[in-house]
Amino acid sequence: MDLGIQGKTAFVAASTGGLGLAVARSLAAEGARVAITGRRRERAEKIAAELEADGHSVVAIEADLSKPDGVAAAVERTEELLGPVEILVLNGPGPKPGAASALGSDDIAAAFEQLVKPHHALVSRILPGMRERHWGRILAVGSSGVVSPLPNLAVSNTGRAALAGYLKTLAAEVALDAVTVNMLLPGRIATDRVAELDQAAAKRRGTTPEEIQLESRKTIPARRYGEPEEFGAAAAFLCSAPASYITGVALRCDGGLIRSL
Numbered sequence: 001m002d003l004g005i006q007g008k009t010a011f012v013a014a015s016t017g018g019l020g021l022a023v024a025r026s027l028a029a030e031g032a033r034v035a036i037t038g039r040r041r042e043r044a045e046k047i048a049a050e051l052e053a054d055g056h057s058v059v060a061i062e063a064d065l066s067k068p069d070g071v072a073a074a075v076e077r078t079e080e081l082l083g084p085v086e087i088l089v090l091n092g093p094g095p096k097p098g099a100a101s102a103l104g105s106d107d108i109a110a111a112f113e114q115l116v117k118p119h120h121a122l123v124s125r126i127l128p129g130m131r132e133r134h135w136g137r138i139l140a141v142g143s144s145g146v147v148s149p150l151p152n153l154a155v156s157n158t159g160r161a162a163l164a165g166y167l168k169t170l171a172a173e174v175a176l177d178a179v180t181v182n183m184l185l186p187g188r189i190a191t192d193r194v195a196e197l198d199q200a201a202a203k204r205r206g207t208t209p210e211e212i213q214l215e216s217r218k219t220i221p222a223r224r225y226g227e228p229e230e231f232g233a234a235a236a237f238l239c240s241a242p243a244s245y246i247t248g249v250a251l252r253c254d255g256g257l258i259r260s261l
Contacts, residue, residue: 004241006031010087011078013065013122016043018191019141019231020091026232027239028056032087035078037063057082065092065118075125084133085126087239090119090140090163094193097200100154107155115159120166127174136179137239140167144185146250148258152201164250171248180247182238187254188216189226222255 005027015024016038028034028051036044036051036058044060051058059081063074078085095114098107123138130136144150146164149157164183171181188194198212205212217223234253237243252258 001242003030003236003239005087005236005239008032008086009078009082009084010034010089010239011075011085011122011126012037012089012091013063013118014038014091014093015089016040016047018193019186019189019228020089021047022228022232023089023091023139023141023235024058024232025051026229026236027087027089028058030236030240031057032239033057033059033082035059035061035074035082035085037061037065037074037078039064065122066113071118071121071125075122084129086130086133086135087137088122088126088130088139089235089239090122090138092118094143094153095155095159097152097197098154099152100157103154103158108158111155111159112162115156116163116166119163123170127179130179131174131177134178136174136177137243138167138170138179138181139235139238140164140183141235142183142185142250144187144252144254144258146183146185147252147260152204153197168248168250175247178244180238180244182247183250184231184235184238185250185252185254186231187226187252187257188220189228189231189253191228194225220255220257224255226253226255 010027010032012024014020015036036048041062048058048060064070143160145157198209201212202209231253
């Protein structure tokens with residue numbers, strides 16, 4: 001299938017590792033011009049060089065989206081090098097684990113600061129151009145906690161649910177402008193972030209990460225963790241031209257982990 005994104009400019013937030021990098025690789029493989037972004041400039045440059053060596057069109061953008069001027073600087077640099085952004089992938093590091101009963105006011109504020117505010121800033125900066133050109137794709141990397149809140153991840157559950165509400169509302173407002181807005185919800189994908197969560201669970205329960213992983217796999221009908229490449233492929237499709245009639249959707253990529261439809 002031709003995804004129809006050859007030459008499209010994609011800004012992938014937090015794409016120097018994990019799921020963001022998987023999405024960036026998939027978009028680049030489909031011919032999109034991709035901005036690899038992150039706080040680690042040397043890491044971004046290394047990834048960009050590797051992808052360029054494979055014949056892909058990519059640039060490295062040092063970006064701290066948590067700073068007031070970080071979003072503007074990153075988007076301006078991307079558009080200077082690659083042109084107007086037509087595909088926006090919202091992504092970022094997950095907040096610290098913790099129980100809901102232990103949340104303080106600072107934790108609630110952190111949920112919005114980390115998981116809503118930077119993404120809203122990116123959308124606000126890039127969406128007007130998409131609407132003017134009558135084509136755009138906005139995709140947020142979420143969590144299965146949006147559908148079924150995850151134990152001991154209260155801050156993440158709170159912030160990601162808020163982001164989902166904002167994006168679902170936005171999807172209906174911009175559909176006539178041929179801009180789609182979706183979320184892709186990972187289950188247990190084999191990334192460094194999931195490994196950290198497994199280690200934290202093992203420490204909390206006085207066991208080993210390997211035992212936690214074995215228990216986790218038993219809860220997944222596919223009986224395995226997903227591969228980042230599988231997640232990236234699903235993301236590339238949602239950002240594609242053929243996916244133009246899919247909007248306002250939270251699609252799970254979780255091996256059947258969440259048992260609801």
